[in-house]
Each structure stands twice: as C-alpha cells, then as structure tokens.
Amino acid sequence: FLLANLNDKDEHLLDASLKKIVKKYNLNYIAMTQGEYGIKHITSNKAEEYPTRVTEEVFDVSGAGDTVIATLTASIIANLPIKDSLELANLAAGIVVRQLGTMPISLNELLMKLHSLTSINTINKVITKDELLNRIKTFRDHHINTCGKKPIVGFTNGCFDIVHAGHVTYLQEAHKQVDILIVALNSDSSVRNIKGTNRPIIGEADRALVLCSLESVDEVILFDEATPLSLIKSIKPDILFKGNDYTIKNVVGAKEMKQWGGKVVLVPIVKGRSTSKIIKKIS
Template sequence: MNCANKIQSLDQAIAQVQDWKNQQQKIVFTNGCFDILHLGHVDYLEKARNLGDKLVLGLNTDASVSRLKGSLRPVVSEYARARVMASLAFVDLVVLFGEDTPLRLIEAIEPDILTKGNDYTIQNIVGADFVLARGGQVLTVPLVENYSTTNIINKIKAAY
C-alpha cells in the first residue's frame, strides 16, 4: 500500500480494519493533530504501533485543529499532515476527523487497543470507556521530554 492509499475515508477505514480483524490482526488506535512532525511524534507513533499489529491514526482536520489550538493553527494543512503521517512505515491507516474529539471514529473503528501519550491518564482519554467495555485495552505511551509543536513554534518565533 503506497502512502496515499493509507489515507482513507471512514467507510473505507471501517472495511479495512474489519479485514485486518478477520486476519486476527490486533488494531491499535491513536489520534492527534500532528502539526509540524517532530521526534516526539515519531517516537510516540512507533511505540504505539509496537503495541499491536496495525496502527490506525485519527488525524484532526484543519477546522478541528483551529478550534482546539487557535486560529493560527495548524501550520501545516490537513492534506500535507495526512501525507506525511501516511509516509511513516509504522502508520498503517490515516483517517481524518472533524469533530473536537475522536469518539465517533473510535466507536466506528472499534480498536483492540486505544493509546495516547503518558501526559494523559486513562480516565481522561476519550473513548476509553467504550474500548474497555468491549474488552479492549487503553494504554499510555512514554513521551520524549521537551518535544512539542508549540515549543518548536516558539523557538522559531524567538529566532526570527
């Protein structure tokens, strides 16, 4: 599957995930904005993928990033972010979502494992109750210290 084919609509993603489940593949789901890809993102996604067989990434649309992060974000468009994320070997599928949370996407995908960085607790991970109720796992992944898109933006602003 080339990287552009990894970017799928919700209906396509549901069918692909079902196919993987039929092959006894363990599905991991995570989500985020992933604006200005950096080491922290790459490390986190690699660790998330290692928790199962396939990693499905819910990617916030530009409109949802702006609502969450402010009118100056995202820096990188949703199409460009989706292509970059899909180019990563350990990301198997990218699905854009426009809501403020990925709950509807999580309920549609029905992952075996839901994961976020360890800056979250299981109690405040959206979709955790749904995944746990279905017998799945909710796990946090250690993050690389001092890497964030906000820090990168602030460093660029200070330099210029």
C-alpha cells in the same frame, strides 16, 4: 424545467430545450445547479455534468446555490477556464453545506480544501470512514483465517502539526504492540476549533502526507469533530494509545473501550519535544 417551459421532468428533453435556448439567445452556456448531483454545463451542442464535491455529512443546504453563483462569477472575472470555474464552484458549495445556517466561506478555506483534494487523494493510506471500516473487517477476517487468532488493532489520534521526533517515537512504540495502527488526524477546521485561528501551522494534506511516510502508520483518517469518539466507537480498536502526559480517565474513549474488551495504553513521551516549543522557538 421552468426556464425551458416543461411540465414533463424528462432530463433528456430538458437538455435539448436548454441547448435550444442557448442557441436562440446566443448565450455562451447555461450553468444549472442540481443539488446533490452537482452542476450541469449546457452549450448549444452538449450538456456536461460536473458531479458534486460533497464527501462529508451535509448539515444545511441553505446558501449553496448562492455560493455557486458567487464563486462562478468570481472565477469568470478572474478569467479562469469554465471547467475550472465550475469545479471550484462545486467545491465551494461542498464547504457551505457542511455548516449550519447561511455561512460565507473564506479564501483560505477554499484553498485548503482544494489543496487537500489534489494532495490527499493520491495517498493510499488516507481513507474515508466507510473504507476504513471495510478494510478493518477484511483485515480481521483474513487474520483469523490465516493465523487462527484475532489481530490487534491499534488506534491513536492527534493534530500532528509539525511532526517531530516525539511524534515519531510515540508512533513507533505504539506500532510495536499491534498488527495495524490507525491514526485519526484532526482536520484543519478541527485544529482551529481546538487550538485557535493561528493553527494549524501545516495544512491537513501535508500533515497526512508526512504521517503516511512513516512505516509505523498503517492507515490515516481525517476527522472534523473535536474528539475521535465516534471513530473509536465505530472501529472498536483493541488498544487505544495516548501519551503518558494524559491519565487514563482523561483519555477520550477510555470508558467505551471497556465495552468490547479493549484497553488504553499510555506511551512515554519524549521530554522536551513539542510543537508548541518549536513554534515558540521559531517566533
């Protein structure tokens, strides 16, 4: 509004004024950041919206505008089409606002996020937390109405980095005991925080795709935290599954499960099968 010399915060009037500025000064376009609404691309004859890519919780917006400018500039230098440049800038800003303080983003972070958007969103089993909670509620209500009893909702979690026979067997055994099995998958950033900068070997989009291909898996949800405790408390599953290499007292969420009458089941693991051993063998 300052650039257009406007006191009245009318969006239509702003668009018209900015179009005139583009034409008057022979500019190619104006790219205007709009906070939570994304970026607006204004030329001499049109104004086009590029909605924000932020789908997770926003922690700190510091540096988001600078990130947009930097990413947009780099994209233009690389001769990317303006549409792709604006989408990429939006994506980069969405990564930054999920972190506390002014933090730069790496090329790998941007590539992984871009990959996850182009891959995960095409998989029906991968859903957001709100979608999952609605789906579970609908499933429980429908099951009670049609079967006359409460369904058994199962929950498990893990990194599932290089899915192997041990994982497949574990998930099959868990699914046999429930009506629906939810798998919470550690995001790439979560895996790095837990296992170090060299992990994951396989990105979150590909790990999710492999899990979704298994008949034993009904729903997949990604989470960024170190543990899925928040998800467990929200979903309130009837059975929480972990491998028998754990003890019940060491299972995250075991104490909380008692609050709604749920239980923890330890599934026997297949000996000699582990991602660490596969990585070691490859190395």
